[in-house]
Amino acid sequence: MNVLERLKSYIEKEHLLMSHHKILLTVSGGKDSMLMAHLFVKAGYDIAIAHCNFQLRGEDSELDEALVKKFAEDNCIPFFVSHFDTKGYAKENQISIQMAARELRYTWFEKLRHELGFDRIAVAQHLNDHIETVLLNLSRGTGLQGLQGIFPIRDRIIRPLLFLKASEIEHYVKEYSIAYRDDQSNFSTKYARNKIRIDIIPHFRKLQPDFETIFDQNITHFKESYQLLQQFVEPIRKKIFLVAGDEWVVRKEDLEPYVDNLPLLYELFSAFNFSKAVLSDLQQAWRKASGRIFQSDCYHMLLDRNELFIREKEFVSHDEALVTSETSTVEWKLYCFHAEVSSDLAIVRSNAIVKLDYELLVFPLTIRSWKVGDSFYPLGMNGRKKLSDFFINKKISLFEKENIPIVVNGNGDILWVANYRMDNRYKITSNTKKVLTLVCRTD
Known part of the structure; x- marks a missing residue:
């Protein structure tokens, strides 16, 4: 031929x-x-x-x-x-x-x-x-x-x-x-x-x-062996990996029968490129405290109390955004902030809007991700609270909190956990003369 x-x-x-x-x-x-x-x-x-x-x-x-x-x-x-x-x-x-x-x-x-x-x-x-x-x-x-x-x-x-x-x-x-x-x-x-x-x-x-x-x-033998293995693994994978929006959720009770079998665990998670070393760490943390995050080249995996959450990494800039006294609009990650200075003391009941006492502000303000050790005085709550504890109480996962905008005063105080809660120290009062209104949008 x-x-x-x-x-x-x-x-x-x-x-x-x-x-x-x-x-x-x-x-x-x-x-x-x-x-x-x-x-x-x-x-x-x-x-x-x-x-x-x-x-x-x-x-x-x-x-x-x-x-x-x-x-x-x-x-x-x-x-x-x-x-x-x-x-x-x-x-x-x-x-x-x-x-x-x-x-x-x-x-x-x-x-x-x-x-x-x-x-x-x-x-x-x-x-x-x-x-x-x-x-x-x-x-x-x-x-x-x-x-x-x-x-x-x-x-x-x-x-x-x-x-x-x-x-x-x-x-x-x-x-x-x-x-x-x-x-x-x-x-x-x-x-x-x-x-x-x-x-x-x-x-x-x-x-x-x-x-x-x-x-x-x-190579033909390798391919046939892999295909044979997948015939066994794929039904298990389909059963335990549940798609929920832009992430995958695995109930711990569903993975429990397989978690001690590292070779099988490796094949189950192969689509997410987690190495055996990382999955071995997952095994060690499985019955201990929740909250651990495991990494592959393209995915985060969060071990929570009752579930595993897997989400594709977002390769976005983590730069801080500044709000000056002249700023009208500023973008941070997927959010757009609109700023306006006025004397309007009317209370607005929306988590996407905050009204701050202008005279207490030190410009420029900073919009950033949360940091370990952050704390503030949440409006409507008693005393200082760690931001990490606030997130836990709100049932906000480690994945979600990375993308929550934190608005920080020029003196280092947190002014607003955008879309959640402002700091009690910077609320407007009957003595307020000037107001900075910030509106947080995703459009």
Whole structure:
């Protein structure tokens, strides 16, 4: 069977495409993607080509683009190119160049797909990429889930060359005299993936000459084992993880039968990326005092009295906002505060509005999150109260209180727990001459 027939067979086996599909090929100019483009042309698929110029390699980046553009023109294929300020994006978002390039290209590919009606986005990863991904995940401790490697199809993205070894791609590129360009960064061992490919895999080949084939079979076994495990775990997960608005709630009584089984606990919480070390801490705290928060890279988990609450992290700024004597409007997180100075002493019964004795204020006022040790004199209550105790009495969770605006006087006193209670010391009285009215809104 020649490579074109093998491609068609693989596409059919993995259900990657239908005959009417329009496909956007992502072509860098390297041998892998140029072979993919060549094969898709020969197979007669309805295709277009997208090329990313990350502007990282000077003239080489321009030559890559020129090669891919010429291929598209020679074969009468629609061609799209985007030039990215990759270094600027990486710096702005405080991520690596590699991560920046990944985010930029996949965002652009999806934009093209959506706007121009493509059914699939084809990426030219091959069997060796598949193996390198598993070895990389193995070194990072991702567990059985990470040993499944690269999937032939995920959402709208397909990888139709996963059946080909790198050595086979090298062979076919020569056989069909396909022009391509090498990216010299692929030969630098400062990148972990390159080090695996250049330094580590050759040693495996010395032990097993048919290493790629054997390892691919092992990946299939890993995937089957993971799927079998999920058949057992998924019904439990669906039973105990209850969706409540923007968070998940787990009743402690529902999790109790499984909490001492760390491997099972790890699989149950795998969707939230909590490590075994964190889940071990959860086990230790399970029958002790409530109020502990546990963290994964993207989620908070609160152990309360009778429930666990899991919420996605909000990557928002925690900067303070200032209210000066001239301020009319100021924003803090999701809230907008409107300020007005008047002599109106009328009492307004709304938790979203506070009226403060202007003469007692020290500007600028500060709007911020609560801090450990905060206390105030709540209106209608006797004496000083810790803000943490006030939140407990109001049954406000640790998640919620992080986003409650605290309005603080210039002398450090808390004036208002916005939407809840003002400080008794700063209420207006019959002796008040001037009033600052603050209105807190979320629109």
